[in-house]
Every structure is written in structure tokens, then in C-alpha cells.
Amino acid sequence: MTDLRRRFVEQLRRHGAPLTPELAAAFASVPREIFVADGFQRRDGTWAEPGTAGFLETVYQDEVLVTKVHGRTPVSSSSQPSLMAVMLSALDVSAGHRVLEIGAGTGYNAALLSAVGAEVTSIDVQADVADRARAALTRAGVEKVRVIAGDGYAGAPGQRFDRAIVTVGVAGVSPHWLQQTGPGPIVVPVEHAGTHPVLAVRGTMDGPVTATVVCPSGFMTAAGPLTAQHARAHPHPVPAESLATFAETAPARWEQPLDPYEYRDLWYAAGVWHTRATQAALPGRDGSTLTLLDETGTGGAAILPDGSVMAGGGGAQRYTAEAVEVLDRWDAANRPPMQAWRITLERAGDPDTPIWCPAAWELAR
Template sequence: MADARRHYLDLIRQDGVRLTPELAEAFGSVPRERFVPDGFHRRDGGWMTPDDRDFLTTVYRNDVLITKLNGDVPISSSSQPSLMAIMLSALDLRPGMRVLEIGAGTGYNAALMAALGATVTSVDVQADVAGRARAALDRAGVTGVRVVTGDGYPGDPGSTYHRIIVTVGIAGLSPHWFEQLTPDGLVIAPVEHAGHHPVLAVRPGDPVTAAVVCSSGFMAAAGPLGARHAGSHPRSAGVLPELAETAPARWSPPLDTTAYRDLWYAAGAWDRRATLATPANWDQAHLVLLHDPTPAPPTDSMTDTAAKPADDPVTSGAAVLPDGSVRAGGSEADRCTAALVTLIDRWSDLNRPSMRDWRVGLALDGDPAAPIWAPHTWHLVPGARH
């Protein structure tokens, strides 16, 4: 077991994560297997249980563990450990802090925060998920964590927290969370952007602004926290028809995963038609620009995206590959290609800014009866990494 956990830390670090001694101690001491006692879904769709020979080896990989599905859609999990480490590092926890967690999952993330000296309240809308997380924390001997069943939008009325961390993909932040933060409080949350959920570090203020921490993909929240708003990108286009090459490759070697996600983020900041899709016969999702019959003009780096959310049926689109080539299909393939090439050129001309070079302005939007602080403006601050 000791060898497995040492290897576990090495795997997390291999993903480019810097583990502080405190984080390394937390990941090395909290028994992840205690939080999946009934098993989890394999990537091949099967169910892995503690009786399987490679159960512990799989638990201590740097990988997400899916614990609940709704049909074929994951709705609860233990997140990828390297992503958890990045978010916990950005949370800047110190012993004695009070933390509100939106989305309990298996309880493992709350246990890590407790190991870092925090007192945690974890809220999950799914009663069975909350119950299993509570039981897992008890089984692991974790103290200082309270698991509550309820919707995350109201937060925890009547309480005050130094930090709030969100472990579900949201469209924007609840204003109630800001009311429950201390004056120097901080929210770390994955917020929708062009089909993904980049993690934002948000401090309340006037105006409300955020820095981008890292890329991520989370299960999307329902209700007010997942509401469409004026700056929404199209939801994932799913699987597009077969596409033909409409612009040649431009990069050799191709962009690595980090740079490709940086391009993706910039495209989403400049044009709200950007999202993700998996073209036919492709094995992974790519950045695409979808045809919108009444598109909003591409935004500049200081412009509000105020325009109707685009969820019309997809008839045309263009996708960019990591080598910079573009493939497109549909009656508006040429127009989609031209718009996407313009975005790629712009990103290249700006010396390929990182997603962490962006600052995001948030505004109240969403459901008028339950508004959220949603991204509305993007501003490049080159070199000002979070």
C-alpha cells in the first residue's frame, strides 16, 4: 500500500502539478479506496469492485472514478487527482479555515481538505450521494466534515466561510455564496466556456472579476447554477457529420494538449459560437465553430458578449486539429472555416496566449428569479498568470 501511494504521488506530479509538502501528505495519507467501497465504472463500461485483483492499482491511478450514471451519463464521481490538487492549491487553504464545498462526490475531496486542517461543509443535491459520502468519511475516520443534502445554489445560509470550492460544472456563481464569504474570501469553481468548464478563481468585489486557474471538464449542474445566459456558448454539438479539410496544417509539431486548450479558450473568449464536438470517426472532442443563422459578432477582449444563447440545431461547423488544419462540413462550411481561421490567426499573432493570461468579468444573469454571476467579458493580460 505504501508503494502504491508513493507511485500515486508520482503520477499526480507527472501531470505537471506541483505538490506542496502539505498536499503531498494529504494525498499520501487519505485512503482513496475507502471512498469507493462498492466500486466504480471502468473506462470500458464494466464495474470494478474491491474483489478485482487490480482494484487498488486502479484506485491509485491519476484518473477519475465514475461512481454513478444516469443512463450513460456520469452524474457522480471522484475527480481526477491531479485536477483536485490544482484546485486545492488554488484554494490556498490554511489550518483553521472554514470551507463550503458544492458537490460532495465520494467525500474524498472533503477528506483531503480536512487533512489540510480545514473544517468543511459539503452540500450535494443527490441524497444517496450525500449519504454515501457521509458513510465513507466515517469509515475513513475523517473528522471536521459535515455533509448536507440540498441544492448548492443557496449555499449554507447563516454560515460564513473563508473559502468555497465547487466540484460540478456551473454556468455561473450564486450571489448567495458571496454573502457567505469572509471579506478576503475566495471561490474556486469550474465555469462553462466553449463546451468545457475552465476553473476560475473568483473574489467578490465591484466589479466581480476572475482569473483562470486551469482547464477542466466537469459534470454539468442542473437548476439555477446551470442556467443559460446572454454569454452562453452553444452546448456541446455532440457528433458532427463527416468533415472535409478546408484549411491546411500550419504547425509542426502539432500543438500539445495545453496549447490546444489555450487556443480553445481564446476562441471562446472571442466568439460565442465556439464549443466542442466529436466529428464522425474521430476519437476525441475538438474545438469547433458552429454556424449560427443569426450570429453575434465576435467579441474583442473587452466586449460584453450580450447576445442570445445559441442552441439551434447544428447544420454546419468547422473543427481545428492540433496541427492547425481545419475541417468543415455543411452548407456554411466555407463561412465557418473563414471565421475559425481568423480566430486561429489572431491567437497566433498574439504569441499564443495561455488561458491563464485572461481576466474574466462577471455580471448577474441567468434565471431572473435565481440569478448567477456569469462570465460576460474577457480581457487579455499577457504574463499575468494566476
């Protein structure tokens, strides 16, 4: 193990990644740089290539590495390693397990699965991405991984798996994955209030299908039937330039603002209780904010980490009241973490290409 990868594993532990000895050994042994051989986009928009100053040091940071863009939109990446560790831990893979992976990305996630002894079939809708992942896996000497270019909605017809993991944001779960994985679990980021919390899903292709929340996350969005609209779909995230002017309409309720994880817990609950909850970039504020978006898509009310509310547009007063109600309900429920919710999924989408989508929630007692 190189010093870079040793420090990498230590960094993942500091960031709270649940590393079993087997998973730690995988991160320590798999050379991530092989899977970004064509480089990646830096935060400033420039392209980092192998051999340039700081390339390896950045590769072994706990950061997303964007490896393909369409215009200005990222369309493929190597996910944040600590998030990968959380998802792989939830997958609970043992040597000999057969794993279906939807979204090959760079191939790095499949290589980690192989390092813990899994046999992987990885599917990516982008043929060039699949080709690069396949080539990287070959260069790295990774065995027992097959990469297929195709629509991940169908999974791998005629095959059976012990587990499935999805590395792209979806609106719901394909019944084909449920059929091919038996009891599961399927670890999958499913859209909720403009983000993609990771769920552990279990069930059969004909139901019932249930899930628990693993962790918060944000992923690039899939294409095709996996993005179908459904009764509980939330509005898409909103950029700052689309919003009316927002001003404070309710004061802060907490002297100590919520930390990022608590804020995500509130955000998840808001998405359960309000179908217009999403994320928005408020003018003049850094980062994304939990927002109850009005029907015009330009106004509504934003809930800040200190419990204050900012609102704008014609329905500002009504949406402020609804935001305050969300805050009251979350406080009254003793600020439940997102992992406390138990989810029931229902069949939705196009009848010819249905998906199982979150439809009902209850708090664990």
C-alpha cells in the first residue's frame, strides 16, 4: 500500500466512513488513478490530467471526480469515496456474492466490489463510459467484473444476483432489479425533495416493496423510464436566477443552527410532508437551501439551518405558514433522523416501463 492510499484510508475513517477490514483493504489496494486516466474536472472548471501538479494528491482526496461533461453539465464521475464506503457497507457484500451495478462510471466502484470478493455485472447507458470503465478494469488487473453498455432499467435479463447497487439518481426502482436480486437489498439513490437519499430497498417485482434510508446524497440523474414522474415527485432543483427576491418572513428559532446532517434530516421530513419541497440556490447565499417552491416555480419559502424562513413571490405569506408548520412538526416529532423513516413504495410511471416509487412513510417506534 502506498503512503497516499494509506493516508486516503485514514481520511475516509476521519470522515466517518464505516470501513470493515475488508473494505479498508479494498480502498488501500485499488489504484484510483487508473480509473481517471483521462483526467477529471477541477473545481475551477479546468481539466486535470495525469502527470500534472497535484493530480495524484487530488485523486486520493475524499472528493467527487467529474470525468465527463456535456456542455457544462457533469454526466459521469467517480463518486465521493466516503459515500461509496457508506453504500458498500449497506450493501453488506461477502466473497462470492453476485452484484448487479447500475451505472459503471469509471469502474472504480466495481473494482472495490471485486476486491472484497464479489462478482460484478456493471451496466452503463453511455457506451463510451462503459468502454473506458472496461479498459480501466483491465489495466488494473481486476477480475470478475463484466461491463455492459445498455439501459440499466432492464438490468441483466436472465441472470440472478445477491445484491444490486445503483450509482445514479433515479425516481424509482426498476421491477427488473427486484426480480433479478431476489431478497436484495438494492442500495439506490432515489429522488426526494430535490436530492437523492440512498435507500436500502427490499421486495419482489410484484410487491410489496419497502425501504429504509441509508444516508443523504446527491447524484447525477438517470435517463429514460427511471426518471418518470409520479404522484409523489418533487420539483426539480431551482437555480438562483429563476427565483424572485426572497426576504426574511419568520425569525430564527434556534440559537445554534442545525449542523449539515441535522439539516438534511429536516430536509427529508419536509419532503415527506410537503410535495413542493426541493432545493434552491437563493440569490446572495452560498450552497443549496431547502425550499417549498410555489406553483410558478419562482417563489415560495426557504427554510434555513437556524429555523428562519425567507420567502418571495405572490404566495410568500401562505408558503411561510407552510414552512413554519414543517418546522413545528419536525420539532414535535423530536427531530427524527432520516434513518428513522420506514418507506412503502408503489408501482408508478409508464405502465409499459413501470418503476416502484416512494409513496408512504412512517416513523419507526
